Amino acid sequence: MSAKRKDPDEQDRKCRGRRRKKQRGDDAEERYVPPPTKRRLGVSFGEEHFREAESYVENGLRKVRPYYFDFETYCKGRWVGKSLLEVFSSEFRSEPLEYYKLAAQAGRLKLNKELVTDLNTVLKDNDFLRNTVHRHEPPVTAQPLRIIAESDEIVAVDKPPSLPVHPCGRFRHNTVIFILGKEHNLKDLHTIHRLDRMTSGVLMFAKTLEVSKKMDELVRGRLVEKQYVCRVTGEFPEEMITCEEPILVVSYKIGVCRVDPKGKPCKTVFERLSYNGKTSVVKCFPYTGRTHQIRVHLQYLGHPIVNDPVYNTEAWGTNRGKRGEINKTNEELLQSLIEEHTAKQSLDILDITEEDLPIAMKKKESEGCEQCPVSSEPVSSESDQLGTKTDKDIEASVNVTCDVLTEGPTQDTDGNVSSGVPEESRHDLIDPLCGECKIVRSDPSPKDLVMYLHALRYKGEDFDFSSELPEWAKDDWVEG
Template sequence: MIPIIKNGEKENSTKRRKLDDKDPHESIPKNNKPKDLDDIIYYFEKGLRKVKPYYYEYQAFAKGRWLGRSIFDIFCTEFRDRSRDYYAYAIETGLITINERIVTKEKMVKNQDIIGHKIHRHEPPITADPIKIISTENDLIVIDKPGSVPVHPSGRYRHNTVLHILQKDFGFSNLYTLNRLDRLTSGIMFLSTKKEKAQEFEQLMQERKIYKEYLCRVIGEFPTDDVICDKPIMTVSHKLGLNVVHPKGKPCTTIFHRESYNGRTSVVRCKPITGRTHQIRVHLQYLGYVIANDPLYNHNVWGQQKGKGGIDEASTKSVIHNLINEGISQEECLVLNLPKKQNSDEESLEEQGQGSSEKCKECSIPNFPDPEPHQLFIWLHALKYEVYGCKYETELPYWAKDDFAGDININ
């Protein structure tokens, strides 16, 4: 008999990274060890886990197009999320440096210069729901990840991530992720302190020797018979993380089975045979049953049919254009109540927040309203995995239970 591991109980058994030319928050620190983690303060408020704002320095070698330009001009034109007044202040006070030295606004950038920016970081909040440890056996750390928690530091997230929370709360370190879940998705994740385990797990995934089941809640009455979707999927916008069914896409297959229907939405069990990005979400959209609270694939830019049956090239370009115009980005502004177009040419964060009643006393960035906890994730959950002769399973998410009524106002 295969042992079943459920909710922690077993039954029967720096490198230096470049400063991104579009978003300074996408830059990578001087080393990959979170040396500042001990000083970070997590706190909980109204169902959210928050990180007390902190200073953090980014460094990057000067890009070719920066050479011969003043440091002030570079920041004002390349990084639009702060005002010109801020960049003047940051250079004058040494928050922005060249080769770790304070310079004037007129200082020209030369080849091999190292640009530094010590910035006051405000991380977006995530759910206060804890990361649950399911198992720590066989060189595997199996967790139940809440929706809204990104796995790796990226974008505006650094400490509000799976890797840093596991280190801070549980003492884990040097972790390798074996499978990945989107920030908005909850459920089973595998990690290990052994690099070899990660390589082994990846090989098993490529050979399709790992069985997995997801649960989701979709709009409409899903068919009672099993539905198999084997349409190929292709990424059409890396900026948005957007994928669609496309004849030139990568082959993938998902098996769907309806669990229940409440007159508005259906709970559907999903068995992805392959593991493409957004595979379940895209296949459901193609079938005409989008995940009910999916902010990307259930967006009104897809039209009245919400992308059912696929869309042509012209429509795809229109969808991408409209999503970008609305300020949608891959990581932020999808569910979180964050400022839109935060890196646009039109306005900086300060300008967007001029109507905000509160601003950070340290850096004058507006304090935007917090999202509600239920806005932070989608109704998609990795429920069950079978690998290495073991079954790992979580409890049903609350939105998948028969008494759930949170879908009443979903369109």
């Protein structure tokens, strides 16, 4: 009996299948990947999170001592079949690749709770990655977070300016959610509406999901009356002004909008309260809730908020965006805003991090020079730019220690591996791997963290929450 002839097409399919498996890492050394664990949805923080860092007040600012934080993520679909080195180079550009080599040798990187020893490890589906970083939070104003009212269903607070509502970007402990949980024992709150980080005033939270859904329906159905107050440039008209210009989001990442025919419909009514010869106090009634709606409409009317760090800047042109006359593409506008805030060391105003910057800008800021207001201060004489280190330098840097930093990862009696940072020493230290520790930044002035826009009142059928008029909105206020 003759042997069965092999189908060449079938052989070709098998070869292609083996190549695909090899590309996905299936033919690499067998590595066990545990099944994913169910993670709790929503924003919820407990005592272990509150113990991460300590807050303190200094020179009118609320500050957070630098602390260690674990960034955790499951392997994304586009990462499968790629090495850790490839993912770090393409997805995590805020640090050079040499940093991740240092971090691996220092025990800062884990894959499925195991220390990463080889950055050429190919990622698989359900891989769980953890990166321990030394985190620095920007300061915020030290004005207290005041509780206006509390019931079994709702908590209403008077939010200070510069304080984000929930963790985002570089902010975690300096947020309303964390302060309410840590200092007022109000946890598991649900956001009903949001205020821009620089906006102060009435902010509501629901204590249950049911109440949150009910309140959300009221807000979306425009059954909640909202009143804001602001101080704008120039003499605002005495008559009531209605602005219904559509607003387009230029960048969700940075959070910048502009009036544009392609934008979403919105409506704001303005009423002048006073004029002191230079600036006007205006009450605002937003009927819709578009991003930065009040600020963008005021800019369009030619009366931007006096100290608006985004919509009252030279980046918008000589007329500062009046009547929508910007004469720049969206890309050019974003570039101008980033350049302006980079020069002022105020990128946190735009809520962006270093990795959001163009490569050239990051290099210019990290180098430090006489023309650049950011100066670098090495932790030791051997601390050069990470991007210029040799393998020998990297090996030596791992053994650089300070008074409270151990030389490497440790393992307890149960086999759990730590990052080499003792629990009692995880606050207020200089980390030899942390680039932020090498930069000397001057503190902002508390008044630089205040924008003259305030949520004055939120009123519904069965609730009415109001805050006091801010000092800058009173008739006898004199700008310092």
